[in-house]
Amino acid sequence: MTGRIDIVSIFPGYLAPLELSLVGKARQDGLLDVTVHDLRDWTSDRHRTVDDTPFGGGAGMVMRPDVWGHALDEVLGEQDTPAGQSLLIPTPAGERFTQAMAEELALQVCAGGQLAIACGRYEGIDARVAEHYAEQEHVTVREVSIGDYVLNGGEVAALVITEAVARLLPGVIGNPQSLVEESHGSAGLLEYPVYTKPPSWRGLEVPEVLRSGDHGRIGTWRRSRAVERTARRRPDLLVRHAPPQVRLAKGVD
Numbered sequence: 001m002t003g004r005i006d007i008v009s010i011f012p013g014y015l016a017p018l019e020l021s022l023v024g025k026a027r028q029d030g031l032l033d034v035t036v037h038d039l040r041d042w043t044s045d046r047h048r049t050v051d052d053t054p055f056g057g058g059a060g061m062v063m064r065p066d067v068w069g070h071a072l073d074e075v076l077g078e079q080d081t082p083a084g085q086s087l088l089i090p091t092p093a094g095e096r097f098t099q100a101m102a103e104e105l106a107l108q109v110c111a112g113g114q115l116a117i118a119c120g121r122y123e124g125i126d127a128r129v130a131e132h133y134a135e136q137e138h139v140t141v142r143e144v145s146i147g148d149y150v151l152n153g154g155e156v157a158a159l160v161i162t163e164a165v166a167r168l169l170p171g172v173i174g175n176p177q178s179l180v181e182e183s184h185g186s187a188g189l190l191e192y193p194v195y196t197k198p199p200s201w202r203g204l205e206v207p208e209v210l211r212s213g214d215h216g217r218i219g220t221w222r223r224s225r226a227v228e229r230t231a232r233r234r235p236d237l238l239v240r241h242a243p244p245q246v247r248l249a250k251g252v253d
């Protein structure tokens, strides 16, 4: 029994891309239960207000804890499962969202758990919302960032997180083998370069080894390219997966 993903936003239309492609088909096929909620459905005033001025002053507005509380009490209250519930709150000030986190969340959803994503806008959500739900039994709260840049709200991050998690669930990707050698997988490397027909294109040739049929040579070549690419583009990944003495020497841990 697969669990569910709930996304709360004042711009539910922003999440429409989740109705397309593989995630959309998985939802239609009943492989995945994704529900998008409009935060304003939990307001009680005629203007459907979700924000107010920040204590301590400063520019912009802050999203109100009372409205979020009504929404998340209902959204999180719908699920009662031993697999537990994760509440993710995208924010530029969050811990980095990684493939390892996506895998952890996919296991939880696959086991019948719930992933809820609270999309902030303005200057963010009142800090007491994360604090309150972190104290709730069976709820794990994570404030997460999808990268070192700032967007206008949490919806794009919710799209990224949902796709990264959903694609790992059984049946969503047609050929699960294609998940094996991806970037940021268990080997901790970036994936090797890929080629297809034609063998020669604008004077550029496909590496001969890939056309040799020698799977041993091909495997060696691919791993070498993956290590080379990782060393050039993401040396931090190489150190992170290095033996403990190397990591300690580099001060990674």
Ligand SMILES: OB(O)c1ccc2cc[nH]c2c1
Binding pocket: 090, 091, 092, 119, 120, 121, 122, 123, 124, 125, 145, 146, 149, 150, 151, 152, 153, 154, 155, 157
């Ligand atoms: O960069 B982000 O992922 C992000 C997430 C949430 C909010 C809320 C207001 N600005 C935001 C930016």
